[in-house]
Amino acid sequence: VQHLIEKCLLFHMNKEECVDALSKHANIKPVITSTVWTELEKENKEFFEAYNREREEWLSETETMRRIQKMLAEIAARDSNGED
Known part of the structure; x- marks a missing residue:
């Protein structure tokens, strides 16, 4: 396990x-x-404390990247429709 x-x-x-x-x-x-x-x-108390901190940072970065990708996709869709 x-x-x-x-x-x-x-x-x-x-x-x-x-x-x-x-x-x-x-x-x-x-x-x-x-x-x-x-x-x-x-x-392994110290390891898990560090792991949990780094995991939170990773989740935050992942969410930021997801939002950026969504914004870029929306801009690309708008541009392909000829909207300003």
Whole structure:
């Protein structure tokens, strides 16, 4: 389970997302994933504090990029329709 949790971390998942993913895709009971995640957090407190900070930054950057792409698509659509 620890190895699969590490994979979840590579995909910037939080605990809830990881529990759901492992339950759905690996048939691991949520209580097992949750327990292992909690123990990993206890053993690696500094890592998870940094991970959570960096994850929030990544999510913010991802949302900013999504908004920029949406604006560019709207501008391109408007330009292709001949609007000013």
